Amino acid sequence: MTKQPYQPVVPAQPDDINFLDHEMQNCPYHAYQLLRDEAPVWIDPVTGFYVITRFEDLREVLLDKERFSNDMRGGQGGSREQLDAERAGRMYQLYEDKGWVPGATLAGRDDPNHKQMRTMFDEAFKPKRIRTMDPFVRDTAYKLIDEFIDDGQCDWVKQLAVPFPLIVIGQQMGVPEEDIWQIKAWTDAWVQRLGMMQTEEEELWSVEMEIEAQHYFQPIFERLRREPDDTLLSDMVNRVIPEWDRALSDNELHAEMMADTFVGGSETTTNAIAYGVKLLIENPHVWEKLKSDPDKYLRTFCEEVVRLEGPVQGLFRMMTEDVELHGVTIPKGAMVNLRYAAANRDEREFECPEDLDLEREKPGKHLGFGSGTHHCLGAPLARREMFWAFRALIDRIDTMRFAEGMNSFECARNFSLRALPELHIEFDARPAEDRVDPASLDTD
Numbered sequence: 016m017t018k019q020p021y022q023p024v025v026p027a028q029p030d031d032i033n034f035l036d037h038e039m040q041n042c043p044y045h046a047y048q049l050l051r052d053e054a055p056v057w058i059d060p061v062t063g064f065y066v067i068t069r070f071e072d073l074r075e076v077l078l079d080k081e082r083f084s085n086d087m088r089g090g091q092g093g094s095r096e097q098l099d100a101e102r103a104g105r106m107y108q109l110y111e112d113k114g115w116v117p118g119a120t121l122a123g124r125d126d127p128n129h130k131q132m133r134t135m136f137d138e139a140f141k142p143k144r145i146r147t148m149d150p151f152v153r154d155t156a157y158k159l160i161d162e163f164i165d166d167g168q169c170d171w172v173k174q175l176a177v178p179f180p181l182i183v184i185g186q187q188m189g190v191p192e193e194d195i196w197q198i199k200a201w202t203d204a205w206v207q208r209l210g211m212m213q214t215e216e217e218e219l220w221s222v223e224m225e226i227e228a229q230h231y232f233q234p235i236f237e238r239l240r241r242e243p244d245d246t247l248l249s250d251m252v253n254r255v256i257p258e259w260d261r262a263l264s265d266n267e268l269h270a271e272m273m274a275d276t277f278v279g280g281s282e283t284t285t286n287a288i289a290y291g292v293k294l295l296i297e298n299p300h301v302w303e304k305l306k307s308d309p310d311k312y313l314r315t316f317c318e319e320v321v322r323l324e325g326p327v328q329g330l331f332r333m334m335t336e337d338v339e340l341h342g343v344t345i346p347k348g349a350m351v352n353l354r355y356a357a358a359n360r361d362e363r364e365f366e367c368p369e370d371l372d373l374e375r376e377k378p379g380k381h382l383g384f385g386s387g388t389h390h391c392l393g394a395p396l397a398r399r400e401m402f403w404a405f406r407a408l409i410d411r412i413d414t415m416r417f418a419e420g421m422n423s424f425e426c427a428r429n430f431s432l433r434a435l436p437e438l439h440i441e442f443d444a445r446p447a448e449d450r451v452d453p454a455s456l457d458t459d
Contacts, residue, residue, distance in 0.1 A: 017420035029054045033061055035212055037428050043328065044369070047357035056343040059352070062211075062430075064331075065345045068357035070364040070382070072340065076332065076353060077386040083332035083351060085389060086125050102215055106222050114226035115233075117270035118263075122279075122330075126388060131258045135251065136275075136392050145395045148183070149458035152396075155182050156403040157410075157453040164411050164444050168418060171438040176288040180400050184280035189235075189246035198277055201228035205273045206282055210429030229269045236268055251276075282432065284397045286326035287317075288404045289435040293424070294320060295408075296417055296440065298371050305373065309409050312373040317401040319371050321383035325356035328433050330385075355382045356433065410451040415442035 023042035026032050032046045033039060039046060050057050050068045057066045067073055076083045110116040121132050138144075159179055163169045181195040190198065204224035207213060213221065239252045251271065255262050263271070295302045305312050332351045337344055345351060359381045360368040366375075384391040391397070418439035427434040 018423040020423060021425050029057055030060075032057075032059075034059070034066075034430055035061055037212075037425070040428065040430075040433075041425050043356065044360060047354060047360060050354075051357060051361055051363075056341045056345065058343070062350075062352075064350050064352040065343070066329075066352045066354060067340070068354045068361075070358040070361040073353050073355065073358040073382055074386055076351070077382070077389070080125060080388055082335050082338055084125050084335050085123055085129065085332060086119070087123060087331060087333050087350070102218070105215075106218060109219065109222050110226065113223075114229040115266045115269045117225075117273070118267035120270045120274040121392075122275060122389060127258070129388065131256050132263075133392065135254050135256065138250070140392050140396060142395055145399060146458070148187075148396070149399055151186060152183055152399050153403045153406075153453050153456060153458055155179060156400075156407040160407045160411050167444065168439070168441045171292050171440050172285070172289045172435055173437065175404065176285045176292075176438075179288065179404055180281040180284040180397075181277075183396070183400060184277060187246065187280075188248040188276065189244065190248075197231075198228070201225065201231075202273065202278050202282055205278055206427075206429065206432060206434070209278075209431055210427070212428045212430060225273060228273065232269065232272050233265065236265060279391075280393050280396070282434070283326035284400050286432065286434045287320050287324070287397070287401055289438055290324035290326075290433070291316070291320040291401065291405060292408065292415070292440065293435065293438060294323065294371055296415055301371050301373060302415075305405075306409050309406060313402060313405060313409075314398075315373050315375060315378045316371075316405065317398060318378035318381065318383075319373070319375065320401065322359040322365075322378070322381035323369075323371060324433060325359055325383050326433055327383070327431065328356040328429075329354040329431055355385070358382050406456070407453070410453075411445055412442045413445050415440050417441075 021038065021041045023045060024036075024039045025045045026039075026049055029049060032050070034043065034046070047068055050066065055067065055069045055072060057068070058064075059066050067076060107116060121129065121136065124132060156175075156179060159175045163174050169175070177199060178195060181199060182192055185192060185195055185198070201224050204221040205228075208218055208221035208225075235248065236252050239246075239249045243249045243253050251263060251268060253262055295305070301316075305316055329352050332353060334345055334347050334349045334351060336347050339345070359365070362368050364380075384394040384397075418441050421439035422437070424435070427436050
């Protein structure tokens with residue numbers, strides 16, 4: 016069936032904005048512009064969230080960990096649970112009855128608790144360890160693209176953007192490659208629940224899927240306690256956090272499996288790799304320039320993709336006291352929605368922010384990976400995965416285009432994340448004799 020591209024929604028006033036509307040989610044950037052200009056602190060009438068959209072405001076909030084808390088427990092008048100407390104209670108009971116109630120994740124903690132737990136992950140994702148993984152990351156990217164390069168067409172999302180980061184994080188966690196599509200089904204269910212756009216029946220399905228994942232991982236936790244190995248998962252299971260005088264509990268481990276490991280370690284990178292190819296086809300002059308000197312331009316391109324099509328559109332903080340910003344009082348207990356994707360197109364911070372600019376100065380200053388204490392710990396690995404995905408693309412493909420009538424370009428329904436479910440492309444591959452041997456490429 017031929018698919019028709021969506022038509023962008025252009026709101027005339029803030030009252031026209033609804034970020035839970037799928038048509039607006041497909042292209043939220045007109046709404047972001049309107050809020051930055053007219054309501055930089057906007058009270059969302061649908062959710063009750065206080066939405067912040069300007070770059071400088073977000074940067075200040077991200078650095079202010081005293082008044083803007085990551086611990087969402089106890090939020091009032093706008094927390095996601097408070098939107099339907101009875102329904103949230105039914106979900107909680109389902110975890111208790113059939114699985115493990117997820118504990119607080121790393122991202123959902125404040126210091127000193129956050130810092131104490133993060134130390135374990137910092138060891139796993141420090142630059143030296145990422146460098147040792149780089150040949151595997153490189154070779155995986157080329158292996159995946161070589162599986163379809165002679166076909167002249169592919170679903171870029173399904174055939175590369177999804178499996179690539181999942182295989183990499185699976186390698187770290189000691190998960191067999193043949194299990195990644197099952198894990199993808201579980202993370203998809205988790206992400207859909209995060210997106211806040213499910214019916215209760217759909218949310219029950221998501222929780223059931225997460226509990227299914229818990230029963231997959233629980234025997235692995237128990238085995239690793241008996242027989243530790245050199246994987247990140249073994250380290251997570253067994254490492255004692257000195258200040259706690261204990262290792263992570265099963266409930267905490269199950270939360271980390273979904274939120275900070277397999278979703279945080281794959282979903283967002285998948286979305287960046289998917290949208291990066293979409294941007295290149297839409298900007299053929301950028302594609303030609305990128306191919307002309309990847310050593311010069313590729314790292315900047317990766318940063319521009321994250322800035323322009325942020326995989327994480329926005330996340331949350333909870334107020335620990337009343338704060339006034341742009342004449343709006345944000346009360347203690349209120350939920351604040353930080354729209355990173357709006358800040359990353361703020362013309363107050365970026366020149367020609369809607370342009371994909373390979374010459375942009377300081378391309379990494381965007382907020383796509385957060386900032387401050389909660390800066391994304393997986394950012395170094397995500398950058399390497401994007402680098403090698405796009406380097407393999409450059410080395411294997413000469414020209415490319417959207418497959419006619421096969422793409423609607425609609426994003427997945429989600430309040431917080433931006434995901435392209437499919438991207439059908441056609442391409443002209445480089446001749447076999449011109450294809451680069453990845454083993455010849457420097458992984459430094």
